[in-house]
Amino acid sequence: MLRVCAMLGVIGMTTLVMADPPAAPAETDLDRLQGSWMPLQCEVEGKGQMPDKLKEQVRVVFDKNEYHLYFKDSKLGKDGKPIVLRLALASVTLDATANPKTIQFEFADGQLKGKKCHGIYELAGNQLRMCYGSAEKPKPTKFESPAGSGYFVETWVRFEKK
Template sequence: MARVLFALLTVVLVSGFARADDKTEMKALAGKWTVADAEVDGKKVSETFKNLELVLEGGNYTVKVGGMEDKGTVTVNTAKAPKAMDVSGTEGPNRGQTYPCIYELKDDTLTICYGLDFKTRPTELKTADKSNTMLIVYKRKK
């Protein structure tokens, strides 16, 4: 019984640290981002996304492109390797959809690989033909 309690306590403590790390990560992700590069299924599509702006703040996102807005929530799991992100639409064209993603944040560069089938989380920060993934490299807007 003592082992079970110790194991349960360990899981609770580790989960608490992961959540604290996730909150710190969400603060680091906060800001306005513009697209530096993009590809879908191994094909460059940067031109398509050149006017897109991503705003991350307080666990929420807003994507603005042209006159259109898409809004929703973002959650991260920094305990995973690579780091995991779920992007869930609440308003706009992605309402009701959740993209399983992986991401990397380095200084003012945010790279996100989105699973476009809404089920499969990518395992690498790259796309390939018929992979059903989208990779976007964002630069922090200053």
């Protein structure tokens, strides 16, 4: 009996060693967002909001489920380095199973502290497109920001992957 158990143990161990290793978990949209992004386009209620010079000074960094909005001032600090201000900090929640995919921001710092925004998003290659507005308004269903809607439509391009 001991021999049979030993053989079964060896067969079991051989099967474990020969079996394929477990597959790595699939990359989620949140994983794909990680890193630094720069704006390509930003509009509010159908009107452009960010001149090209300003686009060069703005960055969004996704760090895990946090959204950090930064502005690099054209002035230099006492140390001779550019002054970088964090304008906002928000937690981000995604629902990649919704159609269209949805995003929610809950601001923890900055002028929007305590506010929530919700909207839709699309990730395509190195571009992120979002349409969002205040959580007090209906969630947008299209990438449009008509007059009076209070919706933002933004397109970001990956600047640096984390």
